[in-house]
Structure formats: structure tokens, C-alpha cells
Amino acid sequence: xxxxxxxxxxxxxxxxxxxxxxxxxxxxxxxxxxxxxxxxxxxxxxxxxxxxxxxxxxxxxxxxxxxxxxxxxxxxxxxxxxxxxxxxxxxxxxxxxxxxxxxxxxxxxxxxxxxxxxxxxxxxxxxxxxxxxxxxxxxxxxxxxxxxxxxxxxxxxxxxxxxxxxxxxxxxxxxxxxxxxxxxxxxxxxxxxxxxxxxxxxxxxxxxxxxxxxxxxxxxxxxxxxxxxxxxxxxxxxxxxxxxxxxxxxxxxxxxxxx
Amino acid sequence: xxxxxxxxxxxxxxxxxxxxxxxxxxxxxxxxxxxxxxxxxxxxxxxxxxxxxxxxxxxxxxxxxxxxxxxxxxxxxxxxxxxxxxxxxxxxxxxxxxxxxxxxxxxxxxxxxxxxxxxxxxxxxxxxxxxxxxxxxxxxxxxxxxxxxxxxxxxxxxxxxxxxxxxxxxxxxxxxxxxxxxxxxxxxxxxxxxxxxxxxxxxxxxxxxxxxxxxxxxxxxxxxxxxxxxxxxxxxxxxxxxxxxxxxxxxxxxxxxxxxxxxxxxxxxxxxxxxxxxxxxxxxxxxxxxxxxxxxxxxxxxxxxxxxxxxxxxxxxxxxxxxxxxxxxxxxxxxxxxxxxxxxxxxxxxxxxxxxxxxxxxxxxxxxx
Numbered sequence: 001x002x003x004x005x006x007x008x009x010x011x012x013x014x015x016x017x018x019x020x021x022x023x024x025x026x027x028x029x030x031x032x033x034x035x036x037x038x039x040x041x042x043x044x045x046x047x048x049x050x051x052x053x054x055x056x057x058x059x060x061x062x063x064x065x066x067x068x069x070x071x072x073x074x075x076x077x078x079x080x081x082x083x084x085x086x087x088x089x090x091x092x093x094x095x096x097x098x099x100x101x102x103x104x105x106x107x108x109x110x111x112x113x114x115x116x117x118x119x120x121x122x123x124x125x126x127x128x129x130x131x132x133x134x135x136x137x138x139x140x141x142x143x144x145x146x147x148x149x150x151x152x153x154x155x156x157x158x159x160x161x162x163x164x165x166x167x168x169x170x171x172x173x174x175x176x177x178x179x180x181x182x183x184x185x186x187x188x189x190x191x192x193x194x195x196x197x198x199x200x201x202x203x204x205x206x207x208x209x210x211x212x213x214x215x216x217x218x219x220x221x222x223x224x225x226x227x228x229x230x231x232x233x234x235x236x237x238x239x240x241x242x243x244x245x246x247x248x249x250x251x252x253x254x255x256x257x258x259x
Numbered sequence: 260x261x262x263x264x265x266x267x268x269x270x271x272x273x274x275x276x277x278x279x280x281x282x283x284x285x286x287x288x289x290x291x292x293x294x295x296x297x298x299x300x301x302x303x304x305x306x307x308x309x310x311x312x313x314x315x316x317x318x319x320x321x322x323x324x325x326x327x328x329x330x331x332x333x334x335x336x337x338x339x340x341x342x343x344x345x346x347x348x349x350x351x352x353x354x355x356x357x358x359x360x361x362x363x364x365x366x367x368x369x370x371x372x373x374x375x376x377x378x379x380x381x382x383x384x385x386x387x388x389x390x391x392x393x394x395x396x397x398x399x400x401x402x403x404x405x406x407x408x409x410x411x412x413x414x415x416x417x418x419x420x421x422x423x424x425x426x427x428x429x430x431x432x433x434x435x436x437x438x439x440x441x442x443x444x445x446x447x448x449x450x451x452x453x454x455x456x457x458x459x460x461x462x463x464x465x466x467x468x469x470x471x472x473x474x475x476x477x478x479x480x481x482x483x484x485x486x487x488x489x490x491x492x493x494x495x496x497x498x499x500x501x502x503x504x505x506x507x508x509x510x511x512x513x514x515x516x517x518x519x520x521x522x523x524x525x526x527x528x529x530x531x532x533x534x535x536x537x538x539x540x541x542x543x544x545x546x547x548x549x550x551x552x553x554x555x556x557x558x559x560x561x562x563x564x565x566x567x568x569x570x571x572x573x574x575x576x577x578x579x580x581x582x583x584x585x586x587x588x589x590x591x592x593x594x595x596x597x598x599x600x601x602x603x604x605x606x607x608x609x610x611x612x613x614x615x616x617x618x619x620x621x622x623x624x625x626x627x628x
Binding site: 064 | 334373520619
């Protein structure tokens with residue numbers, strides 16, 4: 001069975017997803033789950049009245065079945081009590097959709113997890129235990145990156161002439177405001193500027209933050225470079241995703257670590 | 260045509276039908292050789308391009324083990340080359356992989372710096388079957404020749420889209436497939452320059468100069484030869500036509516859809532290939548939505564692959580997994596018309612918009628510029 005051979009029910013929910021959007025206000029909570037393997041991301045919002053799910057909305061980045069499972073579970077959960085909703089599992093969602101391709105059962109069937117997460121967050125809010133956002137290493141650390149000293153070409157501690165980076169894939173390591181400005185400046189010379197920051201947001205003043213968001217700078221949040229790899233020249237960087245606790249290689253031509 | 264409705268002689272037989280079969284076989288060999296400026300006896304028929312790649316690399320490496328144990332490929336090779344290289348690594352050979360730039364092009368300096376006295380063969384695909392980037396093949400050929408290293412190129416993605424010339428490009432081993440130029444499936448070719456020594460992978464009665472035993476797939480060979488004849492007549496015009504579709508599609512999509520980017524090289528790319536990524540959406544869902552509109556496309560997204568891994572080619576160009584995820588590959592062929600291009604341009608923007616509305620990664624304000 002091909003991964004995209006979906007049942008009519010899956011295709012229906014993909015084509016006409018139910019309850020898309022976000023919720024705000026009192027008695028609202030949301031849960032988010034991601035799949036570290038493929039980058040799927042699902043957000044489930046619930047509004048609770050009398051211990052029942054009065055309203056539910058979702059947002060999903062992912063394949064056809066990721067969208068269909070999200071849509072399906074909103075229909076299944078609406079009107080249920082929180083305890084009933086907690087019993088809805090991945091298999092129930094797949095069954096309601098008349099089955100999923102086997103390869104998709106685990107990777108894109110995250111909707112039940114997102115719903116459970118939302119319910120858990122709602123209950124914690126009620127108990128007054130508002131979970132603080134998990135912040136790991138918000139301050140850009142100046143720790144040495146493995147291998148940074150060994151390259152003849154490709155690691156820069158200052159940027160005197162940004163035109164040197166014309167058409168290069170440049171990684172700027174977040175070391176505070178100056179590095180954010182450098183990243184912005186570099187977009188005038190190359191289409192590929194990646195900013196790696198250990199924080200969830202960039203710690204810049206409002207104006208700079210807005211400029212960055214609107215720019216072509218690709219920001220990788222909650223991540224840090226572990227090791228620079230290559231021969232004489234930089235070829236790739238091993239990046240640690242702090243949120244998913246995952247490591248992956250990113251191909252770049254230059255790394256800028258402002259001192 | 261012979262071997263489809265009539266004539267079933269075996270070229271190895273000594274009777275009249277056998278002689279006739281031999282004549283047909285050799286005529287086809289001559290036709291296909293002419294397509295790449297080779298000699299007829301340099302054409303070896305195989306069961307497909309995959310077998311031709313296996314014969315080229317495993318056949319050459321094992322036969323020339325006494326000269327060295329190092330093989331050079333690039334990061335953006337077709338999966339068959341990557342897997343053959345892994346097989347050779349398991350069997351005692353060393354493999355280096357040349358990185359590419361953001362457009363998927365190999366860097367000659369980095370290639371040269373990876374050569375060692377032990378390097379016996381370089382294998383660089385003529386063009387990427389995914390993102391369409393054409394490699395500096397003549398430069399690699401010249402360097403390999405200078406260093407006395409064998410040069411193999413898998414030209415399947417480029418055949419029919421780039422005029423191939425093994426002499427001009429100094430290629431020693433070249434892979435072709437039949438079905439990529441509209442010939443029948445189940446036939447491939449390995450061009451083996453005169454004087455190259457290879458071990459056969461299939462041993463038997465010694466057909467194909469002993470490099471590929473087994474009765475020839477005559478129906479496939481006749482079909483591929485015919486496909487080559489048609490391709491040679493049409494190619495020049497066809498390249499122009501397809502390139503105009505490609506350029507129109509790329510230009511219009513990038514202009515109409517915010518936060519969309521071209522993957523692959525802006526100019527050195529196959530005439531039939533447009534490869535575009537869209538921020539904050541995933542390729543498989545794009546393909547599903549396009550299918551509802553009668554449009555077929557491919558994606559480098561992990562979600563549609565058997566292994567759930569994103570395209571190694573896109574990752575090698577420096578994309579993050581989530582970016583490779585949102586990539587869409589359009590290829591044009593003989594049976595496409597300009598109306599098909601217009602159709603894609605018409606249906607794609609609303610699909611992207613609809614899927615982005617579902618996506619938690621897409622912030623409308625960020626695209627308002």
C-alpha cells in the first residue's frame with residue numbers, strides 16, 4: 001500500500017477539514033505535539049464548559065493523514081466530558097477514518113496526543129499550576145563549538161566585509177543583538193542566512209525583532225550548534241534541537257560566531 | 260516492429276533467424292551509440308539503469324582493486340549510487356562524498372581535494388533527477404583524465420534533455436535508461452569506453468562482450484533504439500519548448516505565491532524541471548490537493564517516502580527537514596502542453612493558501628511584505 005493511498009473518509013477530512021483555527025479567552029487551553037522525525041506539528045485548542053468540551057479547534061502542519069486525524073478528532077471530542085475525551089486514542093481515530101496506511105499509523109497520527117495534552121494543560125490551569133514555558137539556556141552561551149578552531153576557511157569571529165558572503169549559506173550563532181544585526185545585514189548579500197538561537201524567541205528590541213521576522217533570515221529556535229564539520233573548509237554543522245533533544249547535520253558554507 | 264508482433268530469433272543462435280536477430284541487435288547498438296557519440300561496441304545492454312550503475316561501480320571497483328580502494332561520489336547522487344557506494348564500503352572500499360552548494364552543484368575544488376592516490380573511480384550524476392541541477396561534467400571528466408581515474412556518470416536524468424557526448428566530456432562509463440526517453444521499461448545501457456576493464460556481475464554464456472550474460476532483451480532493445488531515433492529528431496525543439504514551460508511556471512509561481520523559493524540552480528538546470536518549496540506547508544498534502552485538480556507532481560517530503568526520511572538531495576543543499584518537507588517537483592514531458600502549465604498556475608495558489616490557513620507555522624503578518 002502506498003503511503004498516500006487513503007480511504008475516502010481520510011480524503012474527505014483532508015479536503016474539508018472541520019474546526020480549523022484557534023481559540024482564545026476564558027476556559028481555553030491548548031496542547032501541542034510535534035513529530036521529531038518528520039517535523040509534523042499539531043496544535044489542539046479546547047474550550048471547556050461544565051467539564052465538557054464545548055468547542056475545539058486545530059492547526060496542523062503535516063501530510064494528508066496528519067490533517068485528517070486532527071479534523072476527525074475534533075468531531076469525536078466535541079461535547080464529550082474531559083474524562084471521556086481522554087479515552088479517545090490513536091486507534092479510535094484511525095478506525096473512525098476507516099483506517100490509515102500502516103506507515104502513517106505512528107508518524108502522523110498525533111491528534112489524540114495533542115488533545116490529551118490540551119486537557120492536561122486545562123486541568124493544570126484550573127489547579128492554578130500554569131506551566132511555565134520550558135526555557136533552556138535563554139542566554140546565548142559563549143561556549144566553544146567542537147571543531148571551530150580547526151578550519152582554514154569558513155569560521156568567522158568578525159564580519160568586516162559582508163559582501164564576502166555573497167551566495168554563501170551562512171549560519172550566524174546567536175551571541176546577542178550584534179549577531180542579529182549581522183544576520184539582517186547579510187541578507188543583502190546572500191539568500192541563505194540561518195540564525196541559530198537557544199531561546200524560544202529572539203531577545204531583541206521590538207523593532208529589530210520585527211525586522212528579523214519579516215526578513216529572509218531563517219531562524220532556528222531552541223537549538224545550538226554542537227560541532228562544525230568539514231575538511232579544510234566548513235561543510236556542515238551538527239545542530240542540537242533542544243526541544244526535541246535531537247541532533248542533525250545542516251550543510252553550510254560559513255559559520256559566524258561574533259565575540 | 261520486430262520482437263513485438265513478429266520475429267523472435269535469438270542472436271546467439273546459428274540459424275537464419277539468429278543471424279537476422281544479430282543484425283537487428285547490432286543496428287540498434289549502433290543507433291544508441293550515436294546518441295552519445297560512442298562506438299557500437301562500447302554499448303552494453305542491461306536490465307535497466309540500476310543494473311548499469313551496479314555494473315559500472317561494482318564491476319569497475321572489484322576488477323581494479325589492485326590500483327586502489329577509494330571511490331568518489333557526490334552527496335546528490337541518485338539513491339542507487341548511494342546504496343551501491345554503501346555496499347562497496349561494506350566490502351572494504353572507501354567512499355568520499357563531495358558536498359554541493361546551495362543550488363546542488365558540486366564544488367570542483369572540494370572534489371579535487373578529496374582525491375587520493377588510492378582513488379580509482381569518480382561517479383557524478385550528469386544532472387539531479389530531483390532538483391534538476393546540471394553538474395560541470397566536462398570539468399570532472401578533464402580532471403579524471405588528468406589524474407588517470409575512471410569517470411562514471413549516471414545520465415538518466417539528463418538524457419533527452421542535454422546533448423550527451425562521451426568524447427567531449429571524457430566519460431569512461433555512462434548509464435542510460437530506455438524508459439526515461441519514452442522507450443520500454445526494463446532496459447538500460449552502460450557505455451563502457453574501449454579499454455576499460457570491468458568484472459561482470461552476471462555470468463553465463465558471454466553475451467555483451469562477456470560483461471552481461473543472458474539472452475538479450477530484443478523487444479526492449481528494438482524499442483529503445485526507436486525511442487532514440489525519435490528523440491534525436493525532436494530533441495532540439497523539445498528542449499526549447501520544455502524550457503519555456505519551466506521558466507513560465509517558475510516565474511509565475513514565485514511571483515504569485517509569497518514565501519515560495521526555487522530549489523536547484525537558477526540557470527544550469529534541466530529544461531523539464533521546476534522544483535519549488537513553500538514555507539509552512541507539507542509536500543504530501545500539496546500533492547493530494549493537486550491530484551484532486553488533476554495535476555501530478557512529486558515531493559521531497561519525508562511523508563511520501565518509504566523510509567519517512569526527507570530527500571537527501573534537498574538536505575545536501577542546506578535545507579532543514581521542515582523546508583525539504585514543503586518542496587514540490589514539477590517535471591514536463593513530451594505530452595504536456597502550455598495549457599497544463601496554465602492549469603498549475605491557476606490551481607496552485609489557492610491550494611497553498613488553503614493549506615497555510617491550516618498551518619500553525621504560517622503567520623500571515625510575516626508574509627505581508
